[in-house]
Amino acid sequence: MGFVPQVSSAPVGAPSVSPRRALPGSAFLAAARGERPAHVPVWFMRQAGRSLPEYRALREGVPMLDACFDPEMLAEITMQPVRRLGVDAAILFSDIVVPLKAAGVDIDIVPGTGPVVASPVRDADAVRALPKLEPEQVGKVAEGVRLLVERLGETPLIGFAGAPFTLASYLIEGGPSRNHEHTKALMHSQPEVWHDLAARLADIAATFLRAQLEAGVDAVQLFDSWAGALSERDYREFVLPHSTRVLAVAGEYGVPRIHFGVGTGELLGAMREAGADVVGVDWRIPLDVAVHRLGGNVSVQGNLDPALLYASWPVLEAEVRRIVEEGRAARGHVFNLGHGVLPGVDPEVLKRVVDLVHSL
Numbered sequence: 001m002g003f004v005p006q007v008s009s010a011p012v013g014a015p016s017v018s019p020r021r022a023l024p025g026s027a028f029l030a031a032a033r034g035e036r037p038a039h040v041p042v043w044f045m046r047q048a049g050r051s052l053p054e055y056r057a058l059r060e061g062v063p064m065l066d067a068c069f070d071p072e073m074l075a076e077i078t079m080q081p082v083r084r085l086g087v088d089a090a091i092l093f094s095d096i097v098v099p100l101k102a103a104g105v106d107i108d109i110v111p112g113t114g115p116v117v118a119s120p121v122r123d124a125d126a127v128r129a130l131p132k133l134e135p136e137q138v139g140k141v142a143e144g145v146r147l148l149v150e151r152l153g154e155t156p157l158i159g160f161a162g163a164p165f166t167l168a169s170y171l172i173e174g175g176p177s178r179n180h181e182h183t184k185a186l187m188h189s190q191p192e193v194w195h196d197l198a199a200r201l202a203d204i205a206a207t208f209l210r211a212q213l214e215a216g217v218d219a220v221q222l223f224d225s226w227a228g229a230l231s232e233r234d235y236r237e238f239v240l241p242h243s244t245r246v247l248a249v250a251g252e253y254g255v256p257r258i259h260f261g262v263g264t265g266e267l268l269g270a271m272r273e274a275g276a277d278v279v280g281v282d283w284r285i286p287l288d289v290a291v292h293r294l295g296g297n298v299s300v301q302g303n304l305d306p307a308l309l310y311a312s313w314p315v316l317e318a319e320v321r322r323i324v325e326e327g328r329a330a331r332g333h334v335f336n337l338g339h340g341v342l343p344g345v346d347p348e349v350l351k352r353v354v355d356l357v358h359s360l
Contacts, residue, residue: 020216020255021149026156028088031332032219032256032278032299040324040333041088042357043158044350045260046340047081048093052347054080064109068098071144078148082155085351086358088334089156089219090148092212094141096162096223097170099208102141103133105171113175120174122186127197130171133204138211145215156219158258159212163224164201164242166261171197180229187238198242206249213253220250221258221280224271228263228282235267240274247275258301262339268293283338287326299332304353306337309345313352320353324360 023029027037049055055077059067067073077093097115100107106118121127135142148157170176172183187194209220222243227235243259250257259271260280272279272294279298281290283305290300308319320335327333335357341350 020253021156021218023154023156023218025154026088026218028156028334029218029256031334032258034277034297034299034331036332039358040327040335040360042335042354043087043089043091044081044085044337044341045091047085047087047091047350048077049341050343051341051345051350052080052084054084064095064111065098065101068094069102069140071140071147074141074144075147075151078144078157079151081350082152084347085354087155087354089158090152091158091221092141092145092148092160092217094160096160096166096225098141099133099138099161099204100167100171102137102208103204104131104137107170110175115170116175117171120182121168121171121197122182124190124193124196127193127200130197130200132200133207135207135211138208141208142211142215145212145217149216157217158219158221159209159217160221160223161205161208161246163222163227163239163246163259163261164198164205165227165230165239166223166225167201167205168194168197169226169229171201177226180226184229184234187234191238194238195242198238199245202242202245205246209246209249213250213255217255219256219258221260222246222250222274222276224259224261224264227261227267227271228265230267232266232270235270240270243271243274251275256299260301265290265293269295272298278332278334280336281338287323287333288329291329297331299334300327300330301334301336303336303338306339306342306345309337309342309349309353316349316353317356320356321360324357 027041030037031041074093078090082090110116169183247257256277258278259276265285281302283303
């Protein structure tokens with residue numbers, strides 16, 4: 001298809017916007033902008049991954065982060081669910097720790113555990129030692145984006161990054177955490193150290209998003225996976241300014257910005273204030289209630305409980321229908337899960353959900 005320049009509302013001095021695909025028929029982009037497309041668009045977080053047999057075959061023997069830096073592999077993995085499921089958007093195959101790894105942080109993804117940091121960051125010296133991310137360090141990811149832009153046809157591509165709080169939690173805790181005790185302790189005991197760390201991570205996330213945007217992604221999602229561990233007061237004081245800086249970068253390019261976290265029902269209004277055009281909602285709160293909390297003029301994304309993909313079809317169908325109906329309260333609704341696809345889900349069930357949502 002042809003390319004047209006996308007007009008940006010970027011302030012004076014902002015980077016020039018790369019040519020971006022014109023996708024006038026995209027239901028996903030329409031819903032994200034608050035329009036009413038012919039059908040409710042649907043995509044799934046973690047749609048590219050362990051639930052697909054073709055993914056497991058391709059990734060066999062290849063470490064996760066190696067796959068994320070292989071342009072051909074990440075492009076193929078990103079396209080697999082588009083082919084199999086018929087979803088309305090592709091999400092770049094990557095991981096929130098990819099920019100940290102690229103910058104030189106000693107971090108790895110341990111199967112069965114998740115990201116593990118060799119030396120946790122818990123004081124001012126460790127924060128000052130944190131390396132910056134240069135655009136060329138994620139050049140392979142950008143190359144993968146360019147391949148996808150060429151190959152996806154009419155399907156939009158969502159880029160993403162991890163939000164500063166969630167990245168900081170991994171660095172401070174040294175890996176996944178249930179209580180985030182070291183993170184919260186540092187945040188409150190050494191607020192100046194916390195804000196220095198969060199600002200540096202905001203720069204890293206922004207650089208990562210900018211590389212994807214310059215390569216042509218059509219929308220971005222900022223994952224603040226663990227923000228739900230915070231009170232609204234703490235979120236506003238310690239997190240909101242830094243996430244706002246990251247989303248402002250995407251705002252320079254005029255693409256839809258999605259903001260998502262798990263267990264963030266009490267934070268929805270603040271997350272919207274960070275600069276989101278679409279707010280992701282998990283399964284703990286009905287979409288129509290979320291719309292009321294958000295104040296109306298914003299699109300929503302969600303919010304099927306991923307566990308219900310294991311339920312009988314009559315149960316799952318009823319839940320899908322309920323969510324689509326509740327989503328009509330929003331200016332725009334993108335159907336999704338309330339978190340990621342679980343590894344053992346049958347892809348045929350996902351395909352059946354896509355078909356049902358489109359039929360509604």
